[in-house]
Amino acid sequence: xxxxxxxxxxxxxxxxxxxxxxxxxxxxxxxxxxxxxxxxxxxxxxxxxxxxxxxxxxxxxxxxxxxxxxxxxxxxxxxxxxxxxxxxxxxxxxxxxxxxxxxxxxxxxxxxxxxxxxxxxxxxxxxxxxxxxxxxxxxxxxxxxxxxxxxxxxxxxxxxxxxxxxxxxxxxxxxxxxxxxxxxxxxxxxxxxxxxxxxxxxxxxxxxxxxxxxxxxxxxxxxxxxxxxxxxxxxxxxxxxxxxxxxxxxxxxxxxxxxxxxxxxxx
Amino acid sequence: xxxxxxxxxxxxxxxxxxxxxxxxxxxxxxxxxxxxxxxxxxxxxxxxxxxxxxxxxxxxxxxxxxxxxxxxxxxxxxxxxxxxxxxxxxxxxxxxxxxxxxxxxxxxxxxxxxxxxxxxxxxxxxxxxxxxxxxxxxxxxxxxxxxxxxxxxxxxxxxxxxxxxxxxxxxxxxxxxxxxxxxxxxxxxxxxxxxxxxxxxxxxxxxxxxxxxxxxxxxxxxxxxxxxxxxxxxxxxxxxxxxxxxxxxxxxxxxxxxxxxxxxxxx
DNA sequence: TATAAAGGTGAATCCGCAC
DNA sequence: AGTGCGGATTCACCTTTAT
Numbered sequence: 001x002x003x004x005x006x007x008x009x010x011x012x013x014x015x016x017x018x019x020x021x022x023x024x025x026x027x028x029x030x031x032x033x034x035x036x037x038x039x040x041x042x043x044x045x046x047x048x049x050x051x052x053x054x055x056x057x058x059x060x061x062x063x064x065x066x067x068x069x070x071x072x073x074x075x076x077x078x079x080x081x082x083x084x085x086x087x088x089x090x091x092x093x094x095x096x097x098x099x100x101x102x103x104x105x106x107x108x109x110x111x112x113x114x115x116x117x118x119x120x121x122x123x124x125x126x127x128x129x130x131x132x133x134x135x136x137x138x139x140x141x142x143x144x145x146x147x148x149x150x151x152x153x154x155x156x157x158x159x160x161x162x163x164x165x166x167x168x169x170x171x172x173x174x175x176x177x178x179x180x181x182x183x184x185x186x187x188x189x190x191x192x193x194x195x196x197x198x199x200x201x202x203x204x205x206x207x208x209x210x211x212x213x214x215x216x217x218x219x220x221x222x223x224x225x226x227x228x229x230x231x232x233x234x235x236x237x238x239x240x241x242x243x244x245x246x247x248x249x250x251x252x253x254x255x256x257x258x259x260x261x262x263x264x265x266x267x
Numbered sequence: 268x269x270x271x272x273x274x275x276x277x278x279x280x281x282x283x284x285x286x287x288x289x290x291x292x293x294x295x296x297x298x299x300x301x302x303x304x305x306x307x308x309x310x311x312x313x314x315x316x317x318x319x320x321x322x323x324x325x326x327x328x329x330x331x332x333x334x335x336x337x338x339x340x341x342x343x344x345x346x347x348x349x350x351x352x353x354x355x356x357x358x359x360x361x362x363x364x365x366x367x368x369x370x371x372x373x374x375x376x377x378x379x380x381x382x383x384x385x386x387x388x389x390x391x392x393x394x395x396x397x398x399x400x401x402x403x404x405x406x407x408x409x410x411x412x413x414x415x416x417x418x419x420x421x422x423x424x425x426x427x428x429x430x431x432x433x434x435x436x437x438x439x440x441x442x443x444x445x446x447x448x449x450x451x452x453x454x455x456x457x458x459x460x461x462x463x464x465x466x467x468x469x470x471x472x473x474x475x476x477x478x479x480x481x482x483x484x485x486x487x488x489x490x491x492x493x494x495x496x497x498x499x500x501x502x503x504x505x506x507x508x509x510x511x512x513x514x515x516x517x518x519x520x521x522x523x524x525x526x527x528x529x530x531x532x533x534x
Numbered sequence: 535t536a537t538a539a540a541g542g543t544g545a546a547t548c549c550g551c552a553c
Numbered sequence: 554a555g556t557g558c559g560g561a562t563t564c565a566c567c568t569t570t571a572t
Contacts, residue, residue, distance in 0.1 A: 061369065061370070091365075091375050091377070091378035091403075092375075094362070094365075094378075095361070095362050095364075095365025095366045095368075095369060095375075096366055096369065097362075098358075098361075098362025098365070098366070099362045099363055099365070099366035101362075102328065102362060102363065103328070107547080108358050108359075108547080109393075109394050109547090109548095110358070110394050110395045110397060111358035111361075111399070111401075112395065113380050113382070113399055113433070115380070115382070115433050119431065121429050122429065125416075125418035125419070125422075125429070126376075126416060127376050127377050127416065128377045128379065128404075128421070128429075128430050128431055128432045128469075129429050129430065129431040129432060130377060130431075130432050131431035131432050131433050132378070132432055132433060136358075137395075142547085145548095145549075145550085146550095149392075149393060149394065151393070151562090152392070154395070155392075161563095161564075162388050162389065162392070162395075162396050162563070163395050163396070164395055164397075164564095165395045165396060165397055165398050165399055166380070166382050166399060166433075202395075298545095299547095300547095301545060301546070301547060302547050303545095303546065303547060304547070305548090307546060307548065308562095309543085309562085309563070310561080310562045310563055311541090311542095311563090313541090313543085315543080315544080315546070316543075316544080317544095317545080317546060318545050318546080323545085356545095358547085359545080359546095359547060383544090384565075384566090385544075385564070385565040385566060386564075386565085387543080387544050387545095387546070387563085387564075387565095388562090388563040388564045388565090389546080389548060389562090389563080390546090390561095390562055390563055391548045391549065391561075391562055391563090392548080392561080392562060392563085393548045393549075393562095394546095394548065396563090396564080397546070397547095400545075437565085437566080438543090438544055438565095438566090439544090440543075440544070440566075440567080441566085441567065441568085444544095452543095452544090455545070456545050
């Protein structure tokens with residue numbers, strides 16, 4: 001299988017082509033099915049640039065469920081017994097996704113809270129500021145206990161204290177946020193590299209294969225490369241693929257944390 | 268309906284006796300179905316006193332689901348159109364509960380993260396420290412928009428900054444933790460009063476009726492009384508009821524925050 | 535009496551292998 | 554599938570005991 005590449009195509013169709021037990025880690029950032037109805041305005045009357053992409057539209061819960069059941073089933077099939085899977089979502093979709101994953105036999109290891117240091121406030125004062133997204137980290141099933149978890153490395157990364165399931169990380173903004181030719185954000189839901197860094201650093205070894213079925217602008221690939229991991233991305237939209245390729249090819253720097261693992265291997 | 272009382276009986280049977288549209292707020296802390304298998308020991312060889320109560324045992328996911336569908340349906344029926352419901356859970360159950368609530372038409376307003384300041388570590392280094400529980404705050408449905416939310420009060424309570432969906436609160440320990448005659452914790456999952464304080468303060472008015480279908484040792488009732496709200500608790504176990512009654516009868520002090528609302532009403 | 539050391543504990547899906 | 558055992562493993566508090 002060719003690695004460090006982006007496959008252009010439909011997520012489900014492409015996942016079906018993977019052999020069983022072939023992937024070490026899956027990171028999935030699926031559509032959230034946000035069900036946004038009306039435009040949202042800030043107090044100063046400027047419009048909030050929300051997620052209204054066609055790919056985030058589903059007709060009903062069951063349509064969204066069907067979609068998730070299908071791609072998650074394929075993920076389970078192609079995941080190695082020692083592998084694990086991460087899925088990120090918000091309250092709009094994570095309870096449906098989590099329920100499906102449990103029904104498919106995935107075994108939840110942690111529900112990690114991405115605690116945003118700079119969330120968008122609730123302008124109308126109708127709710128608490130929605131300051132989190134949730135990452136579900138799961139092994140292939142209850143009996144698969146040999147999943148990779150670099151406990152000591154994450155402890156070191158966290159200042160010699162065991163890392164908790166709450167990760168305080170800022171939104172992906174400014175220089176890190178990819179812009180299109182029009183100067184606007186190229187992807188509506190680009191994730192911060194720090195998030196992927198913790199995911200990949202904690203649950204893979206160097207040389208492992210990381211698969212991202214919703215590759216977008218390639219944050220997973222960029223971080224995998226910086227950490228000496230192999231990656232495969234699946235993405236439908238050519239515009240995203242173009243940006244991701246450019247981004248990943250430009251990477252020359254390695255995160256120093258990638259070397260920490262070597263120490264463990266030598267020891 | 269008699270308020271400020273504890274009903275002894277089965278949660279579902281008792282909920283069925285409530286009239287429609289009669290309750291302002293529901294706080295539910297249902298069994299989590301933790302599925303604990305073996306004993307767990309700390310590195311110093313002391314045994315962790317885990318949750319092994321009979322009330323937390325369910326035969327299967329579908330058995331647990333059926334239970335939750337039934338009591339949540341009743342909750343929806345008896346909730347006022349201006350009311351809202353909170354359900355707390357961990358990753359063991361919250362994805363099933365959340366999925367069911369969505370299917371029943373509840374409308375998620377926030378998924379609040381209880382970020383524990385002093386969680387129990389993962390002793391064997393097999394996962395991240397599980398540092399959170401999740402509270403789902405929902406209105407009766409998408410079209411019910413007149414739910415109570417004391418935005419200004421919570422902002423004041425939070426040092427004049429809008430409160431976010433992440434609440435850093437310690438575990439219920441020491442003096443606050445109710446003990447039995449044997450000196451051991453009376454209830455295995457007693458919640459901190461600070462958690463209920465934020466729930467009741469933010470989403471009810473003085474004099475409102477708060478219902479807790481899994482009353483336990485009565486944290487909801489105690490906080491409701493301190494905040495000048497009425498409460499009804501449903502609880503099956505006599506031992507818990509005895510403790511809760513004693514606890515609530517002993518309360519003479521009011522949380523000063525209860526008075527804040529009067530200011531709003533006067534204004 | 536003051537300070538230090540030791541002990542207790544919390545909604546926890548917490549190991550791996552040999553026999 | 555169950556049992557037994559060697560070995561690696563923890564954070565923030567507060568309470569109790571020791572120096």
